[in-house]
Amino acid sequence: MEEFLKVTGVGKTFGAVRALNDVNLLASKGECIAILGENGAGKTTLASVLIGLYQPDSGQIVLDGVQISVTSPAAAIEHGIGMIHQHFSLVDAMTAEENILIGLPREKRGPAARARIRQLCDDFDFTVDFNVPVAKMAVGMKQRVEILKALFRDVSILILDEPTSVLAPTEVAPFLQGVRKLVATGCLVFFISHKLDEIREIADRVMIMRHGRVEGILPVASTPMAQMSALMMGQADADQPTEKPNTKEMRLDTTRAAKALVVSDVSLTTSSGAEILKEVDLTLHAGEILGIAGIDGNGQTELSEVITGLKRQTSGTILLGDKEISSSSIAARIADGIGFVPEDRHAEGLVLSLSVEENFAFRSIGEDKFMSGGMISRRAIGKIAEDAVKAYDIRPSNPKLNASALSGGNQQKIVMAREVARARNLLVVVQPTKGLDVGATQFVQDQIRAVAQSGVGVLYISTELEHVLEISDRVAVMAFGRITGVVNPQNTTLQNIGLLMTASPEEVV
Amino acid sequence: MVDLVLLGDVLAGTARLGTPIAFAALGGVIAERSGLYNIGLEGQILAGALGAAAGSFATGSALIGLGCGVICGLVSGLFLGYMSIRLRINQLVGGIALNLLLAGLTAFLSRQIFGAQAGGARVEGFTQVRIPLLSDIPVLGPSLFSQDPLFYLLIGIAVLAWYWLMKSHKGLDLRAVGENPKAADLAGVPVFRLQYLAISISGALAALAGAHLVLSQVYVFAEGMSAGKGFIALAAIILGRWSPIGAVCAALFFGFCDAAQFKLQFSSPEVPYQLFLILPYIASLIALVILGAKASAPASVGLPYDREHR
Numbered sequence: 075m076e077e078f079l080k081v082t083g084v085g086k087t088f089g090a091v092r093a094l095n096d097v098n099l100l101a102s103k104g105e106c107i108a109i110l111g112e113n114g115a116g117k118t119t120l121a122s123v124l125i126g127l128y129q130p131d132s133g134q135i136v137l138d139g140v141q142i143s144v145t146s147p148a149a150a151i152e153h154g155i156g157m158i159h160q161h162f163s164l165v166d167a168m169t170a171e172e173n174i175l176i177g178l179p180r181e182k183r184g185p186a187a188r189a190r191i192r193q194l195c196d197d198f199d200f201t202v203d204f205n206v207p208v209a210k211m212a213v214g215m216k217q218r219v220e221i222l223k224a225l226f227r228d229v230s231i232l233i234l235d236e237p238t239s240v241l242a243p244t245e246v247a248p249f250l251q252g253v254r255k256l257v258a259t260g261c262l263v264f265f266i267s268h269k270l271d272e273i274r275e276i277a278d279r280v281m282i283m284r285h286g287r288v289e290g291i292l293p294v295a296s297t298p299m300a301q302m303s304a305l306m307m308g309q310a311d312a313d314q315p316t317e318k319p320n321t322k323e324m325r326l327d328t329t330r331a332a333k334a335l336v337v338s339d340v341s342l343t344t345s346s347g348a349e350i351l352k353e354v355d356l357t358l359h360a361g362e363i364l365g366i367a368g369i370d371g372n373g374q375t376e377l378s379e380v381i382t383g384l385k386r387q388t389s390g391t392i393l394l395g396d397k398e399i400s401s402s403s404i405a406a407r408i409a410d411g412i413g414f415v416p417e418d419r420h421a422e423g424l425v426l427s428l429s430v431e432e433n434f435a436f437r438s439i440g441e442d443k444f445m446s447g448g449m450i451s452r453r454a455i456g457k458i459a460e461d462a463v464k465a466y467d468i469r470p471s472n473p474k475l476n477a478s479a480l481s482g483g484n485q486q487k488i489v490m491a492r493e494v495a496r497a498r499n500l501l502v503v504v505q506p507t508k509g510l511d512v513g514a515t516q517f518v519q520d521q522i523r524a525v526a527q528s529g530v531g532v533l534y535i536s537t538e539l540e541h542v543l544e545i546s547d548r549v550a551v552m553a554f555g556r557i558t559g560v561v562n563p564q565n566t567t568l569q570n571i572g573l574l575m576t577a578s579p580e581e582v583v
Numbered sequence: 584m585v586d587l588v589l590l591g592d593v594l595a596g597t598a599r600l601g602t603p604i605a606f607a608a609l610g611g612v613i614a615e616r617s618g619l620y621n622i623g624l625e626g627q628i629l630a631g632a633l634g635a636a637a638g639s640f641a642t643g644s645a646l647i648g649l650g651c652g653v654i655c656g657l658v659s660g661l662f663l664g665y666m667s668i669r670l671r672i673n674q675l676v677g678g679i680a681l682n683l684l685l686a687g688l689t690a691f692l693s694r695q696i697f698g699a700q701a702g703g704a705r706v707e708g709f710t711q712v713r714i715p716l717l718s719d720i721p722v723l724g725p726s727l728f729s730q731d732p733l734f735y736l737l738i739g740i741a742v743l744a745w746y747w748l749m750k751s752h753k754g755l756d757l758r759a760v761g762e763n764p765k766a767a768d769l770a771g772v773p774v775f776r777l778q779y780l781a782i783s784i785s786g787a788l789a790a791l792a793g794a795h796l797v798l799s800q801v802y803v804f805a806e807g808m809s810a811g812k813g814f815i816a817l818a819a820i821i822l823g824r825w826s827p828i829g830a831v832c833a834a835l836f837f838g839f840c841d842a843a844q845f846k847l848q849f850s851s852p853e854v855p856y857q858l859f860l861i862l863p864y865i866a867s868l869i870a871l872v873i874l875g876a877k878a879s880a881p882a883s884v885g886l887p888y889d890r891e892h893r
């Protein structure tokens with residue numbers, strides 16, 4: 075194997091967190107290497123070191139036999155290293171072309187650039203709208219713009235950070251096709267992912283990371299999936315059975331239980347006249363998990379916001395148990411026992427600059443358990459946070475750290491722990507497993523099952539269909555702001571759900 | 584036609600009173616487009632005024648005075664940039680601190696430089712330049728085409744700034760930094776270098792406002808002579824929707840309101856003059872409410888960029 079990229083002994087520490095520890099790697103051109111690991115295993119940190127976003131504390135990078143120091147992203151581009159971030163790094167207010175051209179030297183931006191961008195689009199079968207700002211594009215198109223940006227810079231190494239987690243199921247196959255073409259042209263591609271089946275499909279070798287170390291770099295074709303996940307989870311967990319008991323069948327028939335939530339005839343129309351929700355009817359029983367499936371952007375997020383009080387419905391009523399909460403304030407709904415895990419945990423679920431323990435408490439400050447003599451009781455907050463950190467295995471386990479110091483999965487655990495504690499009657503979760511690794515996903519789902527088991531109604535909104543089907547007692551499918559059908563996950567077909575998910579507005583009427 | 588004479592007077596006043604605000608607003612636009620608030624415009628106007636007065640006082644040349652003023656503005660801009668970019672302090676606090684510092688410093692230095700004459704040392708300034716032919720147009724000619732050279736410089740710089748910011752490659756990079764510095768960084772834009780460039784230019788433009796006050800209007804340096812123009816410029820940035828041309832138009836609109844209220848004071852002595860003094864501010868409030876509502880600032884303005892921030 076002709077070595078193209080050689081990484082030796084790279085380490086990086088953030089405060090008390092050892093994000094990378096003696097990372098070594100050899101890779102050649104025209105190869106696709108998957109990077110697999112739990113949240114916080116150091117995958118994104120390694121990528122950030124390679125593209126000059128983070129400066130490593132130790133170690134060296136050798137490219138094509140020459141030692142390089144990537145002191146900035148601009149230096150990385152000069153060396154032909156590019157990255158596509160999970161949450162993209164595009165300027166929303168600018169068009170695709172402007173986004174592709176920013177930062178390039180003058181001679182690369184001439185009129186020929188325009189033609190070359192179109193040519194790249196053709197070569198990779200990409201459809202991109204060049205007339206609108208990025209803000210108005212769907213995620214799939216944004217991602218294509220990102221890829222074009224990297225291609226235009228003639229990358230020889232491209233790092234993809236969980237590229238499929240934001241895509242609709244139908245967008246994944248064309249995307250993987252594009253990656254394959256890129257590899258065929260001799261590009262070295264790193265594919266960071268949690269999804270073993272995708273890794274199987276696209277990667278030549280898989281590099282497994284755990285706690286900032288490389289646990290192994292193995293050929294994908296000859297490595298069983300079980301071995302991959304065993305390395306990823308650590309040897310100690312490997313002995314545990316991978317088959318989990320089907321909790322659904324053991325559960326009681328909840329349809330006769332009391333109603334936890336009744337949404338009747340709820341519509342939401344924006345001030346500009348767009349109908350986001352149309353005559354939505356839902357009934358959720360106590361102890362039931364009702365899944366809401368659908369392609370991203372079909373009103374699911376707005377439904378969760380209407381139920382939790384973030385948005386006010388244009389018409390219709392919402393009952394929590396027997397109590398009408400159609401026009402209650404958010405605070406009143408929280409007091410009535412609604413827990414809410416929002417889709418965007420960074421923006422809506424957490425205050426990243428507050429400590430973990432403050433994040434646990436800040437939605438409940440003023441409740442007796444956090445107060446002593448009219449003042450906030452630091453001790454009580456610390457106690458509750460410490461218990462939750464232990465119960466949810468939040469790492470690093472110091473609740474005094476800022477929430478921003480934790481990885482995405484651990485941040486999600488904070489939100490889950492807090493909201494589960496306050497959900498006495500209803501728990502609304504939106505995309506709870508987005509961007510989480512296998513272990514964290516399992517954990518979050520177990521927590522949700524436990525909440526339902528205790529008699530709380532759970533509304534589980536997600537675009538990850540397999541997760542919805544796995545956890546829900548019933549699944550309602552949304553398309554164009556309507557409920558297009560409610561199915562029993564035990565006896566439905568993917569095809570059936572797919573039809574409901576893509577039902578056109580005319581068919582729905 | 585008394586009305587036409589009056590109109591001509593008001594237009595001339597508009598150009599004279601609006602020019603310093605327009606320079607400062609242009610400076611603010613360039614800084615904010617790069618993602619940095621420049622709340623220090625007010626202080627930088629004073630720095631530019633003092634530099635211009637001192638330079639002209641020492642050499643007897645208005646042009647050298649102008650150069651000295653611009654250098655003072657550049658230095659103050661770099662200092663603000665160091666605080667905002669390198670030290671990542673809160674940009675509002677940094678700007679206010681700069682205003683306080685420069686207000687005190689210019690007052691102190693003016694006494695050192697002009698000694699006993701402080702406040703009365705007359706310096707060489709610019710004289711009005713009549714543009715041939717254009718200045719012969721009735722009403723418009725005498726008011727707009729017989730202005731001092733700095734007014735023409737303003738128009739030139741505004742067009743140049745518009746072209747640079749909206750049409751050039753560097754301008755695209757700069758705007759990208761103001762919208763999303765991380766995206767710009769990852770695309771290979773030298774984020775910090777561009778921000779330093781923008782904040783220095785911003786300081787220099789604010790200094791031109793001060794130079795105009797001294798070299799084209801009153802020919803002396805007076806303590807606190809900026810008199811809130813740096814803050815009105817901040818409103819002009821918003822009203823002009825972060826566009827160089829828009830900001831200059833907004834600044835000239837404020838200048839117009841000011842010129843008009845002066846005229847009204849003289850023409851209606853029976854009305855308490857305070858009522859007229861309010862007019863420019865009411866007009867700017869109304870304009871901000873009507874036109875400013877839909878405007879959106881560069882997405883990342885005021886947020887310090889830290890590459891290793893997680």
